[in-house]
């Protein structure tokens with residue numbers, strides 16, 4: 001009755017991004033997208049999901065590929081159930097304040113500190129020359145997260161260090177200017193899907209070419225599933241499901257009861273790899289039913305996706321501009 005007087009309850013802020021660096025796979029889906037969609041659609045959160053296209057520029061120099069990948073990510077999120085009325089879905093580059101905040105944060109971060117980043121060290125180990133964008137990747141990512149005063153960041157295990165960087169950088173900034181501007185974000189890593197295996201049993205990753213694509217065509221998905229690497233066990237042999245890539249991928253799609261049933265089939269013997277792959281493929285095709293059509297329909301109408309992203313960008317920018325006003329004042333730019 002006295003709604004006018006009641007204070008709005010504070011919602012926790014959830015934020016996550018995916019780089020527009022190529023086609024999405026089930027590692028991306030189970031490791032990050034699924035949580036972003038389920039939690040993002042939940043009214044308990046004020047949610048931001050974005051396409052990290054500035055970050056993608058660190059590796060992608062093909063403008064059509066970059067653009068297409070951004071559209072695919074947006075279409076995939078919508079096809080998988082993200083509600084754009086509840087989640088602010090946008091392109092990072094449509095909120096240039098992210099870049100401005102990163103420029104400011106660069107000044108509280110040292111080079112030796114960034115040289116400890118896994119991604120940087122991996123490139124160094126391979127003797128690859130690292131561009132400055134890649135070197136400063138964790139700072140831009142901290143800017144993405146801190147901009148919205150984020151509480152939770154759902155990501156896969158490989159992003160854990162980046163969230164630690166964001167927490168550290170929040171502290172560096174607060175101490176440098178003696179303010180309480182940025183809160184410390186928390187990662188959210190689902191234990192069971194922290195690392196989704198690829199068809200070779202290693203972590204599924206675009207760069208390893210071991211992926212099962214979310215919305216590639218049927219033949220491509222079939223080829224990937226049939227190519228899952230197995231040992232030479234005979235169909236009659238009893239098999240250990242926990243070390244089996246087919247099982248470890250299949251279980252991601254199943255309920256607890258279904259997982260137990262599948263586990264029993266592996267353990268009892270008489271369940272050959274051909275049959276196991278056929279059944280996994282069937283599960284994946286069932287999962288794609290409806291979603292793939294929605295994805296294809298959206299991709300054939302890019303202006304609809306662009307309009308949704310633009311709308312999300314506007315919403316995000318209002319919030320980002322508030323933060324930047326505070327930051328600019330704190331550091332003396334305004």
Ligand code: ADP
Pocket residue numbers: 018019021027028029030031032033154155156157158159193194195196197198203204205206207
């Ligand atoms: P890729 O490794 O294929 O380049 P990205 O680095 O673009 O994938 O990852 C996008 C999101 O998906 C991140 O949150 C990341 O943690 C998650 N992710 C990617 N691959 C996997 C995987 N194999 N298992 C779990 N999560 C993953």
Ligand code: TRP
Pocket residue numbers: 015016017018019052055140141144145153155159162
């Ligand atoms: N680095 C993330 C990845 O490779 C993408 C990303 C950029 C991100 N900014 C972010 C993820 C902020 C979570 C929050 O997947």
